[in-house]
Amino acid sequence: MTPPTPSGSDPKKTAKKKVAEKAVTQKASAKKAEPAARKAPAKKAGAGKTAVGAAADTARAVKAVAEKAGAEAADAVKAVAKGGGGEKAVTKKPVAKKTGAGKAVAKKALVKEAAVDKPVVKKAAAKKAAVKKAAVKKAPAEKAPAKKVTARRTAATKAAGEHAAVEPVAPAPVPPPETPVSPAMDAGDRDRLLSGTHHDPHGVLGAHPVPGGVAFRVFRPYALGVTVVAGDVRAELQDDGDGFFSGLLPLREIPAYRLLVTYEGSVQDTEDAYAFLPALGDLDLHLIGEGRHEQLWTALGAQPMTHQGSAGTRFTVWAPNARGVRVAGTFNFWDPSAFAMRSLGSTGIWELFVPGVGEGELYKFEITRPDGSKTLRADPLARRTEVPPATSSIIHASHHEWQDGEWLANRAAGAPAHEAPFSVYEIHLPSWRPGLTYRQLAEQLPAYVKDLGFTHVELMPVAEHPFGGSWGYQVTGFYAPTARLGTPDDFKYLVDALHQAGIGVLMDWVPAHFPRDDWALAEFDGRTLYEHEDPLRAAHPDWGTLEFDYGRREVRNFLVANAVYWCEEFHIDGLRVDAVASMLYLDYSREPGQWIPNVHGGRENLDAVDFLQEMNATVYRRVPGVVTIAEESTAWDGVTRATHHMGPGGFGGLGFGLKWNMGWMHDSLDYMAHEPVHRKYHHHEMTFSMVYAYSENYVLPISHDEVVHGKRSLVSKMPGDWWQQRANLRAYLAFMWAHPGKQLLFMGQEFAQGAEWSEAHGPDWWLLDPAYGAEADHRGVRDLVRDLNVVYGHTPALWQRDTDPSGFQWIVGDASEDNVFAFLRYDAEGIPLLSVSNLAPVVRPGYRLGAPDDVPAWLESLNTDAARYGGGDVTNPEIVKPDPQSWHGRPASLQVTLPPLATVWLRPA
Numbered sequence: 001m002t003p004p005t006p007s008g009s010d011p012k013k014t015a016k017k018k019v020a021e022k023a024v025t026q027k028a029s030a031k032k033a034e035p036a037a038r039k040a041p042a043k044k045a046g047a048g049k050t051a052v053g054a055a056a057d058t059a060r061a062v063k064a065v066a067e068k069a070g071a072e073a074a075d076a077v078k079a080v081a082k083g084g085g086g087e088k089a090v091t092k093k094p095v096a097k098k099t100g101a102g103k104a105v106a107k108k109a110l111v112k113e114a115a116v117d118k119p120v121v122k123k124a125a126a127k128k129a130a131v132k133k134a135a136v137k138k139a140p141a142e143k144a145p146a147k148k149v150t151a152r153r154t155a156a157t158k159a160a161g162e163h164a165a166v167e168p169v170a171p172a173p174v175p176p177p178e179t180p181v182s183p184a185m186d187a188g189d190r191d192r193l194l195s196g197t198h199h200d201p202h203g204v205l206g207a208h209p210v211p212g213g214v215a216f217r218v219f220r221p222y223a224l225g226v227t228v229v230a231g232d233v234r235a236e237l238q239d240d241g242d243g244f245f246s247g248l249l250p251l252r253e254i255p256a257y258r259l260l261v262t263y264e265g266s267v268q269d270t271e272d273a274y275a276f277l278p279a280l281g282d283l284d285l286h287l288i289g290e291g292r293h294e295q296l297w298t299a300l301g302a303q304p305m306t307h308q309g310s311a312g313t314r315f316t317v318w319a320p321n322a323r324g325v326r327v328a329g330t331f332n333f334w335d336p337s338a339f340a341m342r343s344l345g346s347t348g349i350w351e352l353f354v355p356g357v358g359e360g361e362l363y364k365f366e367i368t369r370p371d372g373s374k375t376l377r378a379d380p381l382a383r384r385t386e387v388p389p390a391t392s393s394i395i396h397a398s399h400h401e402w403q404d405g406e407w408l409a410n411r412a413a414g415a416p417a418h419e420a421p422f423s424v425y426e427i428h429l430p431s432w433r434p435g436l437t438y439r440q441l442a443e444q445l446p447a448y449v450k451d452l453g454f455t456h457v458e459l460m461p462v463a464e465h466p467f468g469g470s471w472g473y474q475v476t477g478f479y480a481p482t483a484r485l486g487t488p489d490d491f492k493y494l495v496d497a498l499h500q501a502g503i504g505v506l507m508d509w510v511p512a513h514f515p516r517d518d519w520a521l522a523e524f525d526g527r528t529l530y531e532h533e534d535p536l537r538a539a540h541p542d543w544g545t546l547e548f549d550y551g552r553r554e555v556r557n558f559l560v561a562n563a564v565y566w567c568e569e570f571h572i573d574g575l576r577v578d579a580v581a582s583m584l585y586l587d588y589s590r591e592p593g594q595w596i597p598n599v600h601g602g603r604e605n606l607d608a609v610d611f612l613q614e615m616n617a618t619v620y621r622r623v624p625g626v627v628t629i630a631e632e633s634t635a636w637d638g639v640t641r642a643t644h645h646m647g648p649g650g651f652g653g654l655g656f657g658l659k660w661n662m663g664w665m666h667d668s669l670d671y672m673a674h675e676p677v678h679r680k681y682h683h684h685e686m687t688f689s690m691v692y693a694y695s696e697n698y699v700l701p702i703s704h705d706e707v708v709h710g711k712r713s714l715v716s717k718m719p720g721d722w723w724q725q726r727a728n729l730r731a732y733l734a735f736m737w738a739h740p741g742k743q744l745l746f747m748g749q750e751f752a753q754g755a756e757w758s759e760a761h762g763p764d765w766w767l768l769d770p771a772y773g774a775e776a777d778h779r780g781v782r783d784l785v786r787d788l789n790v791v792y793g794h795t796p797a798l799w800q801r802d803t804d805p806s807g808f809q810w811i812v813g814d815a816s817e818d819n820v821f822a823f824l825r826y827d828a829e830g831i832p833l834l835s836v837s838n839l840a841p842v843v844r845p846g847y848r849l850g851a852p853d854d855v856p857a858w859l860e861s862l863n864t865d866a867a868r869y870g871g872g873d874v875t876n877p878e879i880v881k882p883d884p885q886s887w888h889g890r891p892a893s894l895q896v897t898l899p900p901l902a903t904v905w906l907r908p909a
Contacts, residue, residue, distance in 0.1 A: 180212030183238075183246040190244060193219055193340060196368045197324035201340040206274030207257065213250040218259060218272070219243055221337045225262040230255040243337070271310055271355040278344060279307045279314040279353040288318070289347045291553025294618060296561035297479055297569070300349070301381035302395045304358050312355035313395050315341065315363070317379065318554060319525035320348025322367045327352055328376065329363030329392075336366040348554070362392040364519075369526025378476065378519055380530075380558070385464045387483045391476075391519050400492040404499035404571060411504070411573060411625035417657050418640075418697040421799045422742035423789050424506065425454040425750070426703055428471060429462065430484055431762035432747055438481075438490035445494070446501035452750060452782070453789025456504040458576055460704065462491065463510070466517060471704070471759055473578060474545060475510050476520040478562050481570075488570075495571050504573040506629070507566060511559045511615075512579040513545040522546055530555055536596060540582065541589040550583070551607035560615045567623040574627035575619070577656070581633050583608040609651060613643040616655030627657035629699060640697040661698040661741055664689040669706065672732050675719045676819060676840050676901070683816035689739070690808070697803050698741035707746055707757050715752040715781075724841060726752055726777060727871060727901035730784050730864035731837055734903035737788045738825060738835035740802045751782040780870030791862050791905065796827035811836075811850050812888050820898065822849050834858065834906040838898035843874055846895045850888025857881050857909035858894060865899035874899035879909045 185193075185204055192198035193205075201219075208215050216235075218226045221243035228235045228247065233255075237245035257275070261268040280299060287293035288300075303314045315327050326336035331354070341350035350365075364376050378385070382393030414420060429441065436444065449457055464477025472482070481491040495505050514530065516522045521530045531538040531546040540547050549555050566572045582588045586595045587603045598606050616628050630639050638645070641653025667685040674682055707713045718728035729752055737743055748763035755764060767778040792798050801807025811822035811834070819840040825833045832852065838844055851858075858880045865871030880894050887893030898904065 180248065181210050181215070183210065183215035183217060183248040184240050185217050185244055185246060190242065192324070194242060194337070195324075195372075196326050196336070196340065196366060196374065197372075198340050199324065199343040202274050202276075202342050205340075206272055207254045209254060210248070213248050214254055216245075216247050216249060216257075218245045218261075219338050220245065220261050221335065223261050223263055227260040227262075228257050229260055230257040234260075271312075273312075273339070273352060273354050276308055276310070276353045276355070278342070278351055279303075279305065280316055280344065280349065280351050285344055285347050285349060288349060288554065288557070291557040293557055294561055294564055294622065295568075296557060297381055297383065297565050301379055301383060301479070302363060302393065304395060304397045305353075307353050307355075310355045311358065312353055313357045313361070314351065314353045315365075316349055316351045317341070317365050317381075318348050319350055319365070319367055319529075321370055321525040321527045321529065322350070323370060323372070324368040325350040326366045327354065327363055328366050329357075329361050331357045331361045331363075357395070359395050359397050361395045362386065363395065364392055367525050371526065373526070375526070376519065377524060380521060380524070381479045382477055383479050384488055385477045385480045385483050388464070388466050388468070391466070391517075393477075393480075396488060398489055398492070398569070400489040400496070402492070402496055402571065404496050407499040407502070408571065408625070414625060417574070417627040417742070418803050419800060421455050421793050422658075422699075423454050423737075423792060424456045424458050424699070424742065424744040425449050425452065426458040426460070426744055426746045428460045428704065428747070428757075428759060428762070430468065430482075431757075431759045433765070434760075434762050436485070438486040438494045441485070442494040442497035446498050446503055449498070449503050450501045452786045453793060454503065455789075455793070456506050456573070457498060458506040458744065459508065461508045461510055461578075466515065466520075468759060470515075472508070473510055474513075474515040474543070476515060476517055478558075479565060492570055499571065505571070506574040506576055506627075507572050508578055509563060509566070509575040510578045511548060511562070511611075512583050513540045513543060513547050515545050530558070534596070536590075536594060537586070541594075542582070547583075549607075550605070550611040556611050556614065559611065560618050563615050563619050563628075564622055567619060567626050573625070574629060574657070576629040576631060576660075577612075578631050580612070580630045580639075580654075581636070583612070584632070584634070584636055604651075609654070612654045612656075613652060617643050620655070620657075628655075629658040629660065630654065630656040631660045631662075633660075633662040657697065658699050658742065659696045660701045660703075660744075661689065661696075662701070663692070664698070664739070664741070665701055665703075665706065668732070668736070669717060672728060672839075673717050673719065679819050679839060680816040683814070683819075686735075686821055687813045690810070690813075693740050693808070694803060694805050699744055700736050700739060700741040701744040702736070702746060702749060703744060704746045704757060707749065709756075711756070713753050713756055714749040716754055716756075720841070722774075722777070723870075724901060726781060727841075727865070728839070730781060730869055730871065731839060731901050731903045733785065734788060734862065734864045734905065735821070735835070735837045737792055738798060738823075738833070738903070738905065740808050740825075742799070742802065743792075745785070750785045751778040753778075777870050780868065784864060784869040787862060795833055795861075795907065796829075797825040797831055797833040800827045801825075811890070818844070818847075820844070820847070824852070831908065833861075835903065836896065836898060836906070837903040839901060841900045843900055844898040847898045848885075848887050848893050848895050850886070850890030851882045851892050851894045852890065853882065853884075853892040855882065855908045858906040859909040860904060861907045862905040863899065863902065864904075865902035871902065872899060874902070876904065876906075880906065 189198065189204045193201060198204075205217050205219055208217075216228050216237060218237060220226060223243060223245070225239065226237045226245040228237060228249070233249075235247055235249055237247040240246055257272070259270055259272050261270065284293065284299040288296070293299055300316045300318060303316075305312070305314055307314065317325060319325055325341045327339040327341060328334045328336035332339055339352060339354065341352040343349070344351055364378055367375050367377055369375060378391050379393040384394040384396035386392045386394065427445075432441070433444065445457070461472025461475060462481045463472065463475045464480045464482045465472045465475050467474060468484075481488050485491070498505050514521050524530060528538065528549070530548055532549040532551075538546050538549075548559065563575055566575065584605055585603055586598065586605050595603070598604055619626060619628060632639050636654075637649050638647040638651060638653035639659045640656045641647060643652045643655040645653050647653065667688060671679060671682045671685040702714060711717075715725050715729045718725040718732075720728065733745075746757070748757055751768060753764050753767060757763070766772060768775060768782070797807070807826045809824040809826070811824060813821060813823070815821070818838070820836065820838050822834070822836040825835065832855065834849075834851070836849065838847075860876045860880075863871075863875045865874050867873035874897060876896050880896055882892040882894040884891075885893050896904065896906070
């Protein structure tokens, strides 16, 4: 509990009130004590007793008080609590010879006029304390009924005071008694709580020590009554109206207590949310303020926990521009009135621990904007959400027990991605096999991918998104897997199953932009917060979304921690970062006048550069063995260079592990789309990629973007009849697998689906139904993909030196008239693989190729024209031995038969 103001209400008003009361009391005491001090040994007023008799009476009185104080304490609590409401400071039930609430017990007075300190017990007028009235009227002691003793003073204290009074000399002045205050809440605090703009509700609600005892204040709209229960003590609070209840209990210190809240037809037994200290530590607040909290999800959002011995949920949210924040949810029937959060200093964090609230409850934050209007927002760090189109956040705690320890250990100890086999199957989970949940996918997807030999799957965005047609690229729930397929633990179960099958899991991650939905991040607390304050930089010109403000440390922290979150909490093996180019350039898709140069006059977004470097450095440092991949379509220098290595442009590297080779993809697909007779004019499109192949660590992507929106599926891009289309596709895939770089293939393309992909119905699995007449054609292509992966995995020459120029040599790259491409790949031991592609529709028997003279014989290891793949079965079944005849600048050569529209791989026999 936070230290309250003395009255638990408005500090300024309380100060004025106490000064006035103190002045009246001291004036009256001084006036009456002066004549008493000049008199001989004090006599009891009107009684005529000597000092000795007074001493005897004192001893008997002390004993009586000690015996009665404990027995009547409980009764006093109830009486004072009831009388404390509505600005009343005295009880209606007088008890003879007991002092008023909050005062010391006064045994027989030592001075004739000391009775003025005792108040007359009558109903106090509204807005006035009874103590003040008594002091002004100076009522005689003989007519003043005493009040019940409070628990604030002990009998020992009273005895000590009376012992001093019987000294033969003039006694010490009686100290001014504590003046009890009204426990009712100040009008200003009431208004702020009612309007949802109170920054410190814990300072006025709950239990607070005040003069006269402990003030209890509760705000429960619609309640008929509230009772405080502290051990054996039960005290019903005064109804102050508008849902406010208060009471003053004569206690020395704040007890452990509960609230019994009575509603029509029910009674709720609960702990008081305003009895708790902040559940967020100083270190968390410091790291958030510095923008360096790498596990931000443990500090913000809804966290089920045990706090100060009580089970409940801690709600925290960053909203620095808000005038007030409250929590609404199923646990309070979506009425946030009684659940105001407190502001924790200058960090902009609002916090509230709610006891008794746990997993599965829905919630949102009600934020009062700077202009006084209100908005109901989903939690930016919610770890679980409702199924769209519903938008509420859900309190969640994970209970999944991971079984992938061996996978993680091998990943951490293994070679980096650019030096390891890396063949990726890209999928859109909701449509891969529509209708399957995460757990059902776990029963089918790992087996399918493992059978095809892919090393990894890449999941299109899994984070929650409101519009399914965005495929997940317009994210609103950055910390929550989409609820369309199940819970977060269900998604962990799927990742776990893939790992146990030996398959890595990559995930598309979208830190470039977010949608404008008014329940999500856009102007979250009434002003620009996650987006840039400059409208020219905030609005994304292509997608109608908003760009993040990468220069704001809290926003950068939100994103960096999010990258770490998926890798640490969900064991994701890599992040493919979407739309990196749109982040790096201030003029991306903008015309002159629509963007402002950076401080150096350039077009680079320096804030985005810093963010990407920090994200990559943090992820690689914290999670051994992961890989980050950039979808970056420009010639930005150093995308996969280390962040501390400066490039010619003056920038350190961005720090990614791999980069999509968009140039290779566009050029090669453009070449393949031409009729073979015209391909000689575009021969360079298949060879140009080797000019820059080693400038970055590349992935060769045939992604979802290439098979939608009228671009046609991969097989449908190929010219010719159905046989030629499939032959072209098979030859192209083998050329791709042999080319330096890693491979990525989108779902459905592995079996030559003819239609474009649709998120509504997914791949055309019926093409693989044996009852379908052309099933063998599609199954043949899928069999080829399987064999490509198998041979690839067992041939280090195809992946070990993807980023090393010494791992590649052209045999012939200029045979444009023949549409032939031939090159060698080498592994770290110098063992080669020869790849030859004949992209003309003619057989070329005895085609001579230059060859190294240190390989005595070659054996065909893969031929895309094989009959089992649906080809014409033009192969080289025998061992091929080189001739001493030099060719293509080589000391030896060999003659092979090249099948039409096919790629052949040969390895040393």
